[in-house]
Amino acid sequence: MPVARPETSDARVIAHVDMDCFYVQVEQRKQPELRGLPTAVVQYNEWQGGALIAVSYEARGCGVKRSMRGEEAKAACPEIQLVQVPVARGKADLNTYRSAGSEVVSILAQSGKCERASIDEVYLDLTDAAESMLADAPPESLESIDEEALKSHILGMTREDGDDFKESVRDWICRKDADRRDKLLGCGIIIVAELRKQVLKETEFSCSAGIAHNKMLAKLASGMNKPAQQTVVPYAAVQELLSSLPIKKMKQLGGKLGTSLQTDLGIDTVGDLLQFSETKLQEHYGVNTGTWLWNIARGISGEEVQGRLLPKSHGSGKTFPGPRALRSLSNVQHWLNQLSEELYERLSSDLEQNKRIASTLTLHASAFRSKDSDSHKKFPSKSCPLRYGVTKIQEDAFNLFQAALREYMGPFGTKPQGNKKETWRITGLSVSASKIVDIPSGTSSIMRYFQSQSTIPSCSASGCPQEHVAVTPSASESCSEQKSAEAAMPEEDITVTYTSPDLDNSYRDSDMVPEKFPCQDVVSCLSTGAMEFPTQSGSNRDTPTKTIGRKTNNSKEKNGGMPSIVDIFKNYSATPQSKQETQEDSTVSLTSKRGNLSSSTSHSSEVNQEVEDRRDTEWGYKVGEIDQSVFDELPYEIQREYRSLLRPNKRPNAGKSKGGDGSASSSIAHYFPPLKR
Template identity: 70%
Template structure:
């Protein structure tokens, strides 16, 4: 897993005078100087932490540079960082199969490149190793602190290493080369966790995110086992909670005390075997060849006293979020010839009578219709359906547009199930803008494609027709 350390580095590239100075990027909300989004290594040396706000950071480090994130539609605009991530991925893809994990993280499968390197030149015969590779941190490598680079070089040159460990060593050399290439072409820095599988690389990367480049030898080390279960993919939800509450397991290493049979008895055959395997660093999940995101989304967080308590306020932010989502969709359609099929609304809410209801607002989905107006209409219907279910009432009475006793602290809309448009299908961009379709072979064929692009939503959510033909049981009073 390769992490692109570019949030503040992007700002430094845009504003060269920031280079080498303690820098932090702050939120658009300027209260107490704004919350810190990311802190540069230079600022960390002065004791600046992400949990601080801008004013507190200035007290700790008076010379710190506070850069406010760009704002669009009343929320943070991450376009500049998203585009920067694409720059880096295009370089990484030269050496192997890439899978975008997030805006600033990517999985990179170096198996073929490592095998080719090993076949061409045995590691023990390498005369010169790049200085960047010698900075690698190898977990389980015992060091006395006297000669780190010498110890790393000796590890890389081992003649008695098995084939898998030699591939890891080749991975370290390749990643060092890629990091230098990224720095040269984009001026961005990267960190990496290298191991035999995706699960291990992800955990190693997060456990050692403060190290610019680190390498893991063989199976997962005891240091990785010290990581909380929530750091592991698929262990942050109900399963992770059950492990902590029912089995007293707070770190992945503590799973080793349970037999495979015990875990299967508790969580079923498949999940039990999976837990037994990941505790030993065993994972067969492959890196998918995906340079493009598999979903698009836009989100607004409104915590505490800023929570949304009126339908009008919710509708305002849904309009903003849907406008942004529509732009992403049309850009993806135009540049990558892909179309999304499902629209999903997520929210976090509270009831004044139930402080524990924060996570209970149901997510709702429906087939996605292109065009910002249609997306807005569908998103509002999804929200109203979710609100009815959240409040547990078939009819909700309110004065004006104000609902008593509830508030929304987070709101997001997501477009998923994105697929490539079948070859031979004419562009549907003009269709959505209502422009002339004379360049298409048949308007009927175009209409049929648009209809086929909106299948029914997944089981357990509303059908599209139901959302638009059934009046929702919400009553407003003046």
């Protein structure tokens, strides 16, 4: 829910950049013959030709709409070109779109504070840039104004008859007697036009943009003239814009809150909101939301552009609608394995490219129980410390699932309450990784510590028998079917009915998280043995390569043919340097130039050389997690450093102890004992 933020006193210049039917553009860039044709991207789905997730403007012109099925689209527009979303591991794979999105972000991030709002949307705070321009080279001093800027739509601009549109825009931008706010927006217009041209030139993607004094208005404006246009909201145009704007068009009001406003208060436009006092709105919707509503009615929104270029979490999920619902543990496990693989691959890339590590793994599922009246009880989400390694994630995800399933089916299980066993169906599964932190690089003592460890005995060599890697005690006990289920073919739906664990255990363990695994020592934690970096082979091939410099051909000899974390460190130890100043908390991962897929493995492209040089100096090390016992052994400064890394704003161990047995937690990201000296 929205929360009110006061508008800052000084006028800001905020832009919202929105890619035009982005997935379509990505596909058209890949297949230029599709350019200009009515095109839509469909998600693979046998059923009725798949669901459209992006539609080109040509196709929209013949009545095709998002959330049509492929077949309907064909009916509406027989010539439509349907392109399928790539599939990997039996599910939609959005990686190509993600990297295309970061191409855009890395361009837009150059001119001011930048926030990646979604895969295809970005907010920019151009205040500084606009102020500089106003001081150094105000529009009125320019002899010519960019053509693209002259195509801008300026809300509220009265355009006299027979007047040249571009001339009026030029006049508006260059008006000498404009107030400062308008002048700043005028600069914003020029800057954004420039940026959009640059995006088009360097990525071949067109975009639209809104330019205003806050995010809300910029977002509103970006959607007003599409595709490939930009719209400005001068201060003076705000009230009129909002007065007739349907309430549901406002961001955050497209759902239940907006509906409630309409039906409960009879509000249809944002203007209608003005009649309600702040307290009245607060009475209905709470203090925060009430104030927020009162503000947006007046075009006030102080929300800042977050300097964040990278996502805060990664997730991989799939739905299993209707008849495809999963009914067996083995099938669930199969899909969790697929999802976990994808998640892991993305975590690897993030670590590799951005030096970030995630520390929480969460499992979400949706389910129903056929027999019960209450068949729509929510399937609980569960999370646990994230351990790096594909199989670890797979195991943990499955354990989380089983814990959640027990809870879902009720502490008393669905014991034959009669002679009917209760069955469950899983209609959606997803795994996600969150609490991602940057690993500071260069001067880090952690890095030096690891560099000094020339060799680390291999744990995987000593073996971690599968049986031991199993599950939470309760989980393993509760799933007597698990073993036989595992033997079954994953594809085949074998009905397995749920039986409750014996009660003693089920209570004790109900909120437990998978325990520490026996073989978890420094090597299992740090070795990247399980951490194959994505290579150019297989499903990654059509993704613009994300390889950075000379990284792929390093040693795989040690530790059973797998590169260890130490190998990775060594690669970057040559140029230890502190991280470059970046906006806020992150740098964008710059994907290498597109195209040129074949020879991308070993050399960085010359085009990106400068960038990559910088990146090399930013490179650090990777630490998935450190076992508690190992952590205790680390030098004091390193313990302290790691603590502050993971808990930036908190005093070590400040949290109230959960009363539980802390040692069950396997990641220091989740457990901070008192410091030992």
